Amino acid sequence: MATLTRNPALLAGLGFAVVVLAMSSFYTVPETKQAVVLRLGKPERIVNEYDPKARLGETGAGLTMKVPFIEDVRFIDKRIMDLDMDAQTVLSTDQLRLVVDAFARFRIVNPQRMVETVGTEQNAADALKRILASKLRNELGKQPFAALLSPERGALMDDIQATVNLQAKQYGAEIVDVRIKRADLPSGPPLEAAYARMASARQQEAATIRAQGNKQAQLVQAEADAQAARIYADSFGKDPEFYAFYRAMQAYRTTFEDGTATVVLGPNNEFLREFEGRRGNR
Secondary structure, eight states: OHHHHHOHHHHHHHHHHHHHHHHHHEEEEOTTEEEEEEETTEEEEEESOOOTTOOTTSSSOEEEEOOTTTEEEEEEEOSOEEEEOOOEEEEOTTSOEEEEEEEEEEEESOHHHHHHHTSSHHHHHHHHHHHHHHHHHHHHTTSOHHHHHSTTHHHHHHHHHHHHHHHHGGGTEEEEEEEEEEEEOOTTHHHHHHHHHHHHHHHHHHHHHHHHHHHHHHHHHHHHHHHHHHHHHHHHHHOHHHHHHHHHHHHHHHHTTTSOOOOOOOTTOHHHHHHHHHHHHO
């Protein structure tokens, strides 16, 4: 002790060594991180490992010790991370080449396996991108273009998520969501051709609707004519003279309908005699 007192430099060096040793022996694990303790480069234990049932404040986060110079600590995020996918070109079953922009979200649930297989979170994300891109091309290529625009594609994305999760486990990851942000035809002739096919399909549909409407109108008109004929027949049976008069009126109405016809009637015309007879009866 006296030697240390007489040698301030040695005392200062000893104090510095103690501080460095203390700093190398303790580390703080944030609530949002999980720590993989490496002993001589190999995973030894996990601190504050992800647990979906753990409540805030009851995890292993906080100040923790390690063996200095022998053990190292690698922090892995516990939170959900985004996986931005590059646009994928997919050929649908109706032979349309589509540009699909998708995204996924994942978290690391087994950090030790992740460190052993790919080393870092970025390497895990890159591996998941390759798996998801391949699965998207395979599964979306089995669907028609219309299916990718309908609400039914949600079930398809759920199936893709379940399949990718089976492979994601080997990297200690879990896919929590897969979605399509956009599915478009590439610009240029393919897009114009698709629009032309859609316009043609709409025109055919409109023509079919008009044809069905005309058919229905003809059926209604035929039914009305048949009903009128039945009424005329009943009238003829009850009053032949009134029926003849009515038919004559119908003939003249048809003749003068356009307003340009001229009819010359003689004094002995049956139509005029019909009026004279009715005036005499009155």
